[in-house]
Amino acid sequence: xxxxxxxxxxxxxxxxxxxxxxxxxxxxxxxxxxxxxxxxxxxxxxxxxxxxxxxxxxxxxxxxxxxxxxxxxxxxxxxxxxxxxxxxxxxxxxxxxxxxxxxxxxxxxxxxxxxxxxxxxxxxxxxxxxxxxxxxxxxxxxxxxxxxxxxxxx
Numbered sequence: 001x002x003x004x005x006x007x008x009x010x011x012x013x014x015x016x017x018x019x020x021x022x023x024x025x026x027x028x029x030x031x032x033x034x035x036x037x038x039x040x041x042x043x044x045x046x047x048x049x050x051x052x053x054x055x056x057x058x059x060x061x062x063x064x065x066x067x068x069x070x071x072x073x074x075x076x077x078x079x080x081x082x083x084x085x086x087x088x089x090x091x092x093x094x095x096x097x098x099x100x101x102x103x104x105x106x107x108x109x110x111x112x113x114x115x116x117x118x119x120x121x122x123x124x125x126x127x128x129x130x131x132x133x134x135x136x137x138x139x140x141x142x143x144x145x146x147x148x149x150x151x152x153x154x
Contacts, residue, residue, distance in 0.1 A: 018145075028120075
């Protein structure tokens with residue numbers, strides 16, 4: 001499942017982690033799911049070694065928005081440190097919408113993370129993509145997803 005994209009950024013994750021993201025999206029449907037990606041970034045390659053499923057704590061519009069509380073974010077940072085990793089991105093679902101970042105996603109993103117988005121609909125996932133923000137914060141660029149062996153997973 002390697003798709004070559006123009007910006008040469010790449011995110012590597014195992015099929016097992018990819019399936020966990022998909023299951024989270026399906027089980028959360030019709031609401032958005034969210035979680036953090038733990039791993040390492042070297043140059044233009046982000047390697048995901050683990051992920052943490054987080055609760056979507058937004059009060060309204062749960063089918064179109066997600067929110068991670070500061071406490072959950074701190075917990076994720078502690079877990080990453082405990083595992084000798086760092087937070088390298090966020091994943092979330094778009095129920096009944098394409099796996100493309102929305103204007104809201106762009107407004108709330110950080111330029112050094114990867115953003116994995118999965119499109120979910122009625123008990124299944126339709127597509128998955130990953131994005132990085134341009135340095136000038138003007139737009140997202142799609143990055144290549146590469147499936148790698150999962151020997152480093154925890």
